[in-house]
Amino acid sequence: MNEAPVIQARGLTKYFGGKPAVYELDLEVPRGCVFAFLGRNGSGKTTTMRMLMGLVQATRGGGTILGCDIQALTPAIRARIGYLTEEHQLYGWMKVKECGEFQTKFFPRWNDRIFRGVVGHFGLDPAARVKDLSRGERAGLCLALTLAPEPELLMLDDPGLGLDPVARRALVESMIFLTRKSDRTIFFSSHNLSDVERVADYIAVFDRSILRACCPLPAFQESVAQFRLRFPATPPALPKIPGLLQSIRTENELRVTFIPGDGEAERILRTLAPLQMEAMPLGLEDAFISYLGERGEKTFILSEMEAKP
Amino acid sequence: MPVAFNINTGSNTPIYKQITDQVRLAVTTGKLTIGDPLPSVRALAEELVVNPNTVARAYSELMREGLLESRAGKGVFITHKRNIYSRAEGWRRLEPLLHALIGEAMILDFTREELREAFEEKLSKWKNSKGGNQSDE
Numbered sequence: 001m002n003e004a005p006v007i008q009a010r011g012l013t014k015y016f017g018g019k020p021a022v023y024e025l026d027l028e029v030p031r032g033c034v035f036a037f038l039g040r041n042g043s044g045k046t047t048t049m050r051m052l053m054g055l056v057q058a059t060r061g062g063g064t065i066l067g068c069d070i071q072a073l074t075p076a077i078r079a080r081i082g083y084l085t086e087e088h089q090l091y092g093w094m095k096v097k098e099c100g101e102f103q104t105k106f107f108p109r110w111n112d113r114i115f116r117g118v119v120g121h122f123g124l125d126p127a128a129r130v131k132d133l134s135r136g137e138r139a140g141l142c143l144a145l146t147l148a149p150e151p152e153l154l155m156l157d158d159p160g161l162g163l164d165p166v167a168r169r170a171l172v173e174s175m176i177f178l179t180r181k182s183d184r185t186i187f188f189s190s191h192n193l194s195d196v197e198r199v200a201d202y203i204a205v206f207d208r209s210i211l212r213a214c215c216p217l218p219a220f221q222e223s224v225a226q227f228r229l230r231f232p233a234t235p236p237a238l239p240k241i242p243g244l245l246q247s248i249r250t251e252n253e254l255r256v257t258f259i260p261g262d263g264e265a266e267r268i269l270r271t272l273a274p275l276q277m278e279a280m281p282l283g284l285e286d287a288f289i290s291y292l293g294e295r296g297e298k299t300f301i302l303s304e305m306e307a308k309p
Numbered sequence: 310m311p312v313a314f315n316i317n318t319g320s321n322t323p324i325y326k327q328i329t330d331q332v333r334l335a336v337t338t339g340k341l342t343i344g345d346p347l348p349s350v351r352a353l354a355e356e357l358v359v360n361p362n363t364v365a366r367a368y369s370e371l372m373r374e375g376l377l378e379s380r381a382g383k384g385v386f387i388t389h390k391r392n393i394y395s396r397a398e399g400w401r402r403l404e405p406l407l408h409a410l411i412g413e414a415m416i417l418d419f420t421r422e423e424l425r426e427a428f429e430e431k432l433s434k435w436k437n438s439k440g441g442n443q444s445d446e
Contacts, residue, residue: 034360172358179361180351194318198359218323218366276412281321 004067006031006153006185007052011061014047021047023209024061029202032182034175036196036217037189039206040292045189046086048206049157053083066153079107082151086158088142092131096124096141100148107149118144121170136167143174154178156188160195168195175199193285207292217284224287225260228253229274236272241265245290257282257290312340312347316357324359328367336376336387347377347385 007029014022022044029035039045050056052065054073063070068077090099096119104110119126122140124133133141143159160168172195178184190196196203196217203220205213213220224245229235235254238247243259254274258265269277282290312335316327335341347353350368354361368385371377378388414424 033362169358173355176354176358176360197318197324201360201362218325221323278409283319283321285319286321 003031005029007063007065007187009048009052009061009063012048012051012058012063013060014044014051014056015059020209022051025211027063027204027211027214029185029187031185033201034179034186034199035188036200036203037187037206038191038193038196038203038288039189040208043206044209045206046157049083049155049187049189053078053081053155079109079149080152082146082149082154082156084142084146084154084156084159086161088135088138090130090138090141092129094130095126096128096130096133097126099130099141099145103145103148109150111148111150114150115144115148118147118174121174122167135162136164139163140167140170143171147174147178152184154184154186154188156186158189158191160190160192168192171195172198193288197284205288205291212291221282221284221287223259224257224282224290225265226255226257226280226282226286226290227266227269228255228276228278228280229269229272230276231272231274235274239268239272241268246293255280314353314357316359325363325367325370328353328357328364329370332367332371332387333376341387343387343389345387347387349384 005028007027009025009027012022012025012027013020025044025048037045037048047056051058052063052070054070057071065073066077066080068074091102094102100112100115100119104112116126118140122137122144124137124140124144128137130138130141139159139162143156146154146156159171163171175186175188176199178186186199200217202215203213203217204211205220213223215223231252231254233252235249235252238244238249238254238256241247241256241258242264243261244256244265245259246257248255254272256265256269260266312331314328314331316324318324320327322330332341332347347368348356350361350364354364357364368377368379372379375389376387377385379385411424419427
């Protein structure tokens, strides 16, 4: 078993004009895992994938994919990678089955059973013209074309984009099916945290061109803590809390979200002497939003929001 | 009867923990007893449409707790429950739950008597724990 990471990036940086799209990215993707790449739109996910695939030249830094320098990927290495782009580029005049026949010629390990299986899983008619397919059907066809060569590494750039819930479930099932072979690695970007929660072993979170977190999925959820404090009257002003992400004040409640360190934040909260203080664990989506969303203090006290006469 | 697992994404409980919680509940309520098999990691992962490593993590946690055992070539089975927590540790884990229950009941204006009755009634519906391993109190 090969223990070397499937993808490795060191200080990978890309500037467009004067602005960094990806800044000093260090990343390691272990073999055999499902790795989700998360971040808001424009945070640098697609650019990272394009750099890793050798399609965009890095401004500085570098990396390897399947052990090969990303600046010098050979056709033989590329044939071991299944890369699904956001755009789902296809020839409109081809029929579904012709797309498969066309693609066969480029891959030594083409598995037509997988192609037909995925096409069937998405309910596609092999005789249908590509130009007549819906967005979800095109995505299914692209996925079939990407999976059929049995790539060692799948790079999927937002594969769930624009899919309806049924098509998305088919996508997730296809990804889980793929993990049957334990040496297969899936690296994908997504905005759908429910799908991510189902399939991912690891997540990496990108925020405005910088990698903020990279860890096993449950560890990320645990890395954001939320406490609810109840008070007999209006809550006191919040003192300085280390790692504070967000706090919300209401009539008699204070809800505080922070990155727990050595327990100092909790100790400070207790000094406010609340009637009750309880931990409220966050779901993946809420943890993600409080990590990347607007930070700071908010107030929802109706009497203060009402217009003054 | 196989246990019908019910997984929710977007919950504040991670998926692996939803699985361990549901197995524990099934054992406490008698839906699963000693010797009952659980689906293989792969089968359960595909049924629930979750990453197999998530199921594997849930199973290994239950094995560490002594609730599950793996028999080579046969699969995974519910086993005789050993108490892995000391009494003091058990209390430490129970305390915050009791606190939350009572706090919530008081805020919702239930009387002590109402709470006590509801508690007794619920308690009477639970079967005694299987395996006769209740501590000597």
